[in-house]
Amino acid sequence: MKIVRRIAVAAALAALALISVRAQPQPVLQPQQRSVIVITIDGLRWQEFFGGADPDYFKRDKSGSGGEPERRFGRADGGARRTALMPFMWNTIAARGQIFGDHDAASDSRLTNGLWFSYPGYNEMFAGRADPRIDTNDKIPNPNVTVLEWLNRRPGFEGRVAAFGSWDVLPSIVNVERSGITVGSGWKPVPAPATDRDNGINELAADLPRLWEYGPPDAPIVYAALEHLRTRRPRVLYVMLGEGDEWAHEGRYDLYLDAAQRADRFIERIWNVAQSMPEYRDQTTLLVTTDHGRGATTKDWTDHGREVPAAERTWIALLGPGVPPLGIRHEVKVTTAQIAATIAQMVGEDFRAATPAAAPPLRLER
Numbered sequence: 001m002k003i004v005r006r007i008a009v010a011a012a013l014a015a016l017a018l019i020s021v022r023a024q025p026q027p028v029l030q031p032q033q034r035s036v037i038v039i040t041i042d043g044l045r046w047q048e049f050f051g052g053a054d055p056d057y058f059k060r061d062k063s064g065s066g067g068e069p070e071r072r073f074g075r076a077d078g079g080a081r082r083t084a085l086m087p088f089m090w091n092t093i094a095a096r097g098q099i100f101g102d103h104d105a106a107s108d109s110r111l112t113n114g115l116w117f118s119y120p121g122y123n124e125m126f127a128g129r130a131d132p133r134i135d136t137n138d139k140i141p142n143p144n145v146t147v148l149e150w151l152n153r154r155p156g157f158e159g160r161v162a163a164f165g166s167w168d169v170l171p172s173i174v175n176v177e178r179s180g181i182t183v184g185s186g187w188k189p190v191p192a193p194a195t196d197r198d199n200g201i202n203e204l205a206a207d208l209p210r211l212w213e214y215g216p217p218d219a220p221i222v223y224a225a226l227e228h229l230r231t232r233r234p235r236v237l238y239v240m241l242g243e244g245d246e247w248a249h250e251g252r253y254d255l256y257l258d259a260a261q262r263a264d265r266f267i268e269r270i271w272n273v274a275q276s277m278p279e280y281r282d283q284t285t286l287l288v289t290t291d292h293g294r295g296a297t298t299k300d301w302t303d304h305g306r307e308v309p310a311a312e313r314t315w316i317a318l319l320g321p322g323v324p325p326l327g328i329r330h331e332v333k334v335t336t337a338q339i340a341a342t343i344a345q346m347v348g349e350d351f352r353a354a355t356p357a358a359a360p361p362l363r364l365e366r
Contacts, residue, residue: 035284036346038238041263043245045294046315050102052081056298057253069254085261088268093319098326100334101315108333109314116304116311121291122173128340128358142175147340147351149179151236154349164225165240166215186215189224197227218243222266226273233279251302285320285346322346323364338362
């Protein structure tokens with residue numbers, strides 16, 4: 001936990017320091033222009049998402065105590081545990097939107113790619129279908145036109161699509177060279193810094209401990225996405241959160257939970273900033289999901305992939321106009337491949353007209 005506290009302190013100090021901002025022209029959204037914000041939480045299991053912290057996974061001392069993590073996240077029942085872990089998800093999104101993938105509600109959300117790890121999952125999510133050519137996490141430019149790239153070429157969306165994520169494979173997933181999408185990733189969350197605040201965010205990323213060689217923890221990525229939202233007014237914003245997957249691979253259930261709660265806080269912050277801006281208020285849909293699941297036992301929860309069958313299970317949450325407040329969806333089956341067409345539908349576009357092989361959008365009515 002000392003590492004996490006140091007990161008939090010560094011982030012707070014950096015945020016306080018970023019107070020000098022040079023004025024720059026700000027794009028303006030036209031009235032009634034629909035927008036969408038997509039946020040992924042890499043590798044967050046459906047078990048924690050719907051049930052909160054599992055007491056069987058805590059590391060216990062000789063007295064049987066799970067210590068500070070159990071005090072933070074442990075509760076008497078699953079409903080209380082999930083709310084303790086992700087309060088915005090369950091107090092706001094579940095109350096005012098829809099959530100798919102709850103096994104206890106006979107709701108099934110799955111991947112179709114058969115590989116159950118990151119790049120194939122993100123490709124399926126944004127291309128609308130699995131592709132057997134995407135079978136590694138290598139930095140290979142995506143041969144498929146994603147819904148993000150397609151929208152970036154549509155009238156009214158040109159230059160208004162942006163993606164931010166620490167993982168340095170993100171530029172390949174959206175094929176940045178071909179698509180022209182603004183992408184902030186790796187150790188440079190703001191790709192073209194133009195203000196003191198932009199430079200400060202990049203400095204923060206460089207100053208944080210290098211826990212993973214490809215890029216920083218999620219905080220500076222979120223700061224960069226928020227700054228882009230405030231100053232560039234994108235119509236499609238994608239934010240990739242990845243800390244939890246890293247801590248899970250290291251077997252740190254405590255830090256995996258901590259990352260999930262921090263992701264919930266980031267999601268709430270992004271949503272509240274959007275809702276505070278007249279251009280986005282009541283015109284913006286929020287879609288939150290994951291690229292894959294994980295193993296279903298204390299022995300394999302740290303892993304995912306084709307040898308871990310439970311890793312095919314995912315979840316999807318939505319909030320905003322066009323999403324009736326149905327809460328947890330019961331007795332429905334959906335796939336990650338349906339997300340691409342859903343993203344387009346949320347902004348009034350038809351991705352399947354250009355990509356007939358893509359899966360249909362989610363059905364949001366009963």
